[in-house]
Amino acid sequence: xxxxxxxxxxxxxxxxxxxxxxxxxxxxxxxxxxxxxxxxxxxxxxxxxxxxxxxxxxxxxxxxxxxxxxxxxxxxxxxxxxxxxxxxxxxxxxxxxxxxxxxxxxxxxxxxxxxxxxxxxxxxxxxxxxxxxxxxxxxxxxxxxxxxxxxxxxxxxxxxxxxxxxxxxxxxxxxxxxxxxxxxxxxxxxxxxxxxxxxxxxxxxxxxxxxxxxxxxxxxxxxxxxxxxxxxxxxxxxxxxxxxxxxxxxxxxxxxxxxxxxxxxxxxxxxxxxxxxxxxxxxxxxxxxxxxxxxxxxxxxxxxxxxxxxxxxxxxxxxxxxxxxxxxxxxxxxxxxxxxxxxxxxxxxxxxxxxxxxxxxxxxxxxxxxxxxxxxxxxxxxxxxxxxxxxxxxx
Numbered sequence: 001x002x003x004x005x006x007x008x009x010x011x012x013x014x015x016x017x018x019x020x021x022x023x024x025x026x027x028x029x030x031x032x033x034x035x036x037x038x039x040x041x042x043x044x045x046x047x048x049x050x051x052x053x054x055x056x057x058x059x060x061x062x063x064x065x066x067x068x069x070x071x072x073x074x075x076x077x078x079x080x081x082x083x084x085x086x087x088x089x090x091x092x093x094x095x096x097x098x099x100x101x102x103x104x105x106x107x108x109x110x111x112x113x114x115x116x117x118x119x120x121x122x123x124x125x126x127x128x129x130x131x132x133x134x135x136x137x138x139x140x141x142x143x144x145x146x147x148x149x150x151x152x153x154x155x156x157x158x159x160x161x162x163x164x165x166x167x168x169x170x171x172x173x174x175x176x177x178x179x180x181x182x183x184x185x186x187x188x189x190x191x192x193x194x195x196x197x198x199x200x201x202x203x204x205x206x207x208x209x210x211x212x213x214x215x216x217x218x219x220x221x222x223x224x225x226x227x228x229x230x231x232x233x234x235x236x237x238x239x240x241x242x243x244x245x246x247x248x249x250x251x252x253x254x255x256x257x258x259x260x261x262x263x264x265x266x267x268x269x270x271x272x273x274x275x276x277x278x279x280x281x282x283x284x285x286x287x288x289x290x291x292x293x294x295x296x297x298x299x300x301x302x303x304x305x306x307x308x309x310x311x312x313x314x315x316x317x318x319x320x321x322x323x324x325x326x327x328x329x330x331x332x333x334x335x336x337x338x339x340x341x342x343x344x345x346x347x348x349x350x351x352x353x354x355x356x357x358x359x360x361x362x363x364x365x366x367x368x369x370x371x372x373x374x375x376x377x378x379x380x381x382x383x384x385x386x387x388x389x390x391x392x393x394x395x
Contacts, residue, residue: 003064004036005043011061014043022048046071053077054101062132064125066099074099075162075200078251079223079230081105083198086221089157095145095190096161096181100126102200106160107138118144145181149189159190162200174205176213184213191216191238201232207246207292210234211264217244224250224287248287250322258322260288262296270295274382275304275314277328281377281391282313283351284323297322307380310354318394326375326391334378334388339366342390347371349393354380 004010017025022045026038046065050058053076057063065071075083084105092110094103097117103126107113115130115138117123123142130138141148145161163179166172176183183199190197201210203222211217214236221233227250243263250258272295284297289311298305301321303313318325332339348368350359355378357365362378377389 005039010040013040017044063129066122066125070099074101078225083233084109087158091156092158093156094160096163097126100129104135107135113138114141116141116143116148152193156194159194159197165202174202195237197236199234201234203229203232205232219245221247221249222287222291226252227286229286229290246291248291250285250287258285260322262293267293267296270299272298273304277331277389278314278316279328280315280318281326281328281389282321282323307354307382310379312353312379325395327394328389328391330390332388334386345369347373349375352378
């Protein structure tokens with residue numbers, strides 16, 4: 001591990017140039033020690049990537065960051081804190097340690113934690129960083145996931161892993177058998193060492209596929225941050241529960257969140273009425289939409305749906321709802337003159353749900369200005385008419 005970036009002169013250099021472009025800095029900065037300069041610039045590059053994702057880590061200049069690609073692949077602070085809060089116990093192991101963000105937050109909920117990583121340099125960085133962060137209960141093991149499982153004799157309260165979802169050519173993969181390590185090949189081996197295994201999966205993976213492939217999948221979390229899906233978390237366990245549940249979680253911060261829980265069976269059996277737009281329009285947050293809770297969310301909240309495939313809901317009375325809520329001002333039939341006459345130069349957000357044109361295409365066609373004054377929701381109603389709903393967002 002290269003410790004030059006821990007020298008006070010390089011710490012100050014990194015602090016002073018955090019907002020500078022790393023490439024330009026490399027071209028123009030002068031130093032007698034080019035190797036140390038390159039290390040410092042690499043730290044700047046990694047920290048810039050971590051500023052929003054890992055704010056507490058990025059401001060700790062006693063930490064040494066791994067290459068930027070490891071930062072990109074790591075969990076965010078918010079999602080790490082959330083999933084770590086789901087479990088507690090005596091022994092925990094992270095089988096794909098990486099940058100160590102997940103290990104760090106999980107270790108706060110367990111008496112003993114193990115960080116397993118096949119990359120020796122990442123192990124050295126993790127050892128230094130856990131020491132800086134005061135996590136004396138974390139043991140570093142330089143080993144592959146499969147190698148550790150084949151030699152392990154311990155029982156853990158939780159096994160966690162975040163498999164690589166890229167090929168050697170850096171292409172993304174979404175199937176469990178294409179991940180590294182191959183999840184399907186090691187599922188049974190992991191369950192020999194722990195009753196609970198938590199696997200982080202790409203947010204683009206198909207949920208029904210996951211339930212069909214993972215024999216012991218008991219719970220699945222769809223985790224979003226401010227309406228952007230970030231992770232799928234599969235809890236694999238041999239303990240028999242009555243239902244295999246999907247937990248949708250839309251996080252705004254560590255306190256504010258929207259949660260909705262259902263099963264695939266509930267969604268299949270749910271019935272929701274189709275109706276015309278009423279006083280309030282509801283759009284489920286993206287974690288629910290990703291999870292496929294299209295009917296159950298309407299049934300659970302006693303709402304009517306605008307169209308079978310629109311995934312927008314309505315009611316005459318305002319309710320607390322896990323998603324955005326709009327107050328309907330006017331229904332427009334999409335006539336160009338009518339739209340322009342009514343809206344004029346008003347600033348608009350445009351949403352398209354089950355409508356032939358995308359928001360940018362609608363904005364261009366009707367010459368609409370961007371802004372936050374109102375929302376124009378383009379959608380299809382129960383009679384299959386293409387319609388604009390002029391709304392004001394109230395949540």
